[in-house]
Amino acid sequence: MNTDLKNGGFAPIVLLLSEDEMLTDLVCRVVKRPWKLVRPATEGNIGREVFAQPNVRLIILDDQAIEENDRGRLLEQIRKYFPGNCLLYVAGSQSEANEKRARTNGAHYYVSKPLSLELFGRVLHSFLQAPQVRR
Secondary structure (H helix, E strand, C coil): CCEECCCCEECCEEEEECCCHHHHHHHHHHCCCCCEEECCCCCECCCHHHHHCCCEEEEEEEHHHECHHHHHHHHHHHHHHCCCCEEEEEECCCCHHHHHHHHHCCCCEEEECCCCHHHHHHHHHHHHHCHHHHC
16 A cells, blocks of 8 residues: 555655666665655556556656657657656667657656766755655
8 A cells, every 4th residue: 555654645656667677776775764766667568557556746758668659659658648747768779869859758857877876866866855846
């Protein structure tokens, strides 16, 4: 159960959509209480249950977890179900098309692999501290 009894409500959620173990390990080290990390199995397909998560505040999308043809649709669903939430987009490879698609669909931060884990960890930490994300 995702409740934070101290605050009388739900713990804020970081939703990680990635199959990258190094990225996942980093996110697990950075995300601490009162945050809760949710990492559904993607295996190339994101199910509806992902969008039923309560209190999602920040989404990390690693586009290597998603088939190329499904990325635009997934970003539209993220915008629909989590409007205004912070989105950190990690591209498997840098291209103008990837970056344009991510930014057009509301990505607050865009980076491509190879990923500097140290830099991404600092960026993630700063987003977790931002008042508009913590709300």
